[in-house]
Amino acid sequence: MKNISVVVISVFMVLGLAGCNQAESPAKVSKNVSSAEQKASESVSDASHDAAVDNANAQSSISEEYKDRNATAAEGDYDVAIAKAKGDHKVALEKCKSLAGSAQKNCKDAADAELDRAKAAAEQKRDMAKKGS
Numbered sequence: 001m002k003n004i005s006v007v008v009i010s011v012f013m014v015l016g017l018a019g020c021n022q023a024e025s026p027a028k029v030s031k032n033v034s035s036a037e038q039k040a041s042e043s044v045s046d047a048s049h050d051a052a053v054d055n056a057n058a059q060s061s062i063s064e065e066y067k068d069r070n071a072t073a074a075e076g077d078y079d080v081a082i083a084k085a086k087g088d089h090k091v092a093l094e095k096c097k098s099l100a101g102s103a104q105k106n107c108k109d110a111a112d113a114e115l116d117r118a119k120a121a122a123e124q125k126r127d128m129a130k131k132g133s
Helices: 001-020 026-058 065-097 100-133
Strands: none
Touching: 026 065, 065 100
16 A cells, blocks of 8 residues: 555656646747737837837926937936847747747746846946937
8 A cells, every 4th residue: 555655656756746847838829929019019019109108297397407418318228228129028928938848947037138138238328328418
């Protein structure tokens, strides 16, 4: 009886581990990718709108506030770039779900690396714009 329990537990453990990093159905991946793309588009649109409002407010300032306008524009551009990078990252992660095992992990790692690269580029561009103002 003890051997049967060990065998049953072993089978459930193997089945449980087999479920990790399994590829999802193409239909589910497609739906998730579409949802992520829509959310990313909405985030970029919202960030663009907010940046346009901020820029319009900053541009109404007079000459002494010229630097503030440029800093505000740099921040707005940064916000848009970050929103786009995050949206692209979500879409990439959803696409990774169509893969299995190490290919899925490598895909997610590449998506994470691209997000980090995009964030660093946005920060550098913002900082350079602020220094130039």
